Amino acid sequence: ANGADALVSRIYDQKQEGSCVANATCQSHEIIQCLQFGRERVTHLSAISIYKAIGRSPSSGAMVSDGMKQLRDVGAVPVDDPANRARFGGVVMPNTGFRQDYPAGWKGVAKQFRIDECDIINTLAGMMTALLRRQPVVVGRQGHSVCYCNVLKKSGGFIAKYANSWASNWGDKGFGYDSLSQMRMSAGWAFTPRSIVRPDWLNT
Numbered sequence: 001a002n003g004a005d006a007l008v009s010r011i012y013d014q015k016q017e018g019s020c021v022a023n024a025t026c027q028s029h030e031i032i033q034c035l036q037f038g039r040e041r042v043t044h045l046s047a048i049s050i051y052k053a054i055g056r057s058p059s060s061g062a063m064v065s066d067g068m069k070q071l072r073d074v075g076a077v078p079v080d081d082p083a084n085r086a087r088f089g090g091v092v093m094p095n096t097g098f099r100q101d102y103p104a105g106w107k108g109v110a111k112q113f114r115i116d117e118c119d120i121i122n123t124l125a126g127m128m129t130a131l132l133r134r135q136p137v138v139v140g141r142q143g144h145s146v147c148y149c150n151v152l153k154k155s156g157g158f159i160a161k162y163a164n165s166w167a168s169n170w171g172d173k174g175f176g177y178d179s180l181s182q183m184r185m186s187a188g189w190a191f192t193p194r195s196i197v198r199p200d201w202l203n204t
Contacts, residue, residue, distance in 0.1 A: 003150025004134045005161050007034040009042045011174030012165040015096045018059040020145040021138075022051035023095075023165030025067040026076055027147040028136035029113065032196045035134060041202060043084065045113060046093035047165070049077035049102070058098040064140045068118055068191045075110035075197075077102070087201065112199040121190040124183060130192040131160070139186035146176070148186075158183070 009030060012023040026045040033042045053074065054066040078084040080092040091109045093100070121127050121137060128151055130137050137148040139162075150161040160178040168174035178186070 002134070003131065003152075003161065004031050004035070004136050005149040005163070005175065007031045007039070007134065008149060008163050008175075009034060009039060010044060011163060011168040012047060012095065013167040014047065014165040016058075017048075017051070017096050017098060018057075018061040019047050019051040019055065019096065019098075020165055021062045021064050021067040021140065022047040022049075022054065024138045024145045024147040024163075025050060025064070025071050027163050027165070028138050028191075028193050029071060029076065029115065029196060031136040031147070031149060032115075032193050036196065036198075037202060043087075043113065043199070044079045044081060045076040046079040047076075047095050048097055048100070049093045049106070049110065052098060052102070055098065061143070064138055064145055064189070064191060067145075068115065068138065068193075071113075071193075072115040072118055074107065075112065075114035077106050077110050078113070112197065112201070114197045115193045115195075116197050117194040119192050119194060121192055122188055124187045127160075127183060127187045127190060127192075128158070135192045135194060137190050137192045139190045141178075141182065141186045148178070148183075148190075149175075151183075152177075160186075
């Protein structure tokens with residue numbers, strides 16, 4: 001595959017929380033990490049570290065614009081897994097759990113995982129262009145946010161392939177597909193990160 005779907009290193013699972021925006025925004029960051037630094041250097045991120053800052057409750061949901069702003073201005077904390085614990089010690093968070101506290105020193109680590117450049121998309125042509133450039137596009141649609149990661153031809157038309165946050169046993173191994181009409185509706189207010197901050201620890 002030539003799209004950004006080939007750069008997805010894992011599918012998120014938001015479980016029973018309304019944190020889809022945070023999961024989609026973190027997914028977009030991981031895709032750009034893979035694009036800029038290589039798959040072996042991707043640091044998986046904690047969606048709840050974004051959602052705690054932009055949501056009001058475990059099930060409130062949030063605005064895509066707020067998720068992208070948080071990821072641009074503050075950044076995300078690495079997810080709690082063995083690789084991240086080895087690198088960041090206790091400054092990690094699970095992917096879900098709205099009520100938990102941020103770890104001490106989290107902002108210093110999170111700032112290494114920020115978006116540098118992000119474009120607002122408001123046309124279908126803009127969305128298609130971003131996807132053809134292997135840029136992920138975060139959209140909100142019908143109360144759920146996903147990360148578009150490729151545009152494909154099907155039956156003479158186009159569909160968008162997206163990474164969902166309902167675990168890898170959902171849909172097509174965690175991926176879903178939107179029709180062209182849904183893409184057009186989602187294109188009214190979407191976001192695509194173009195570059196991310198290079199982490200301090202990442203050697204050239």
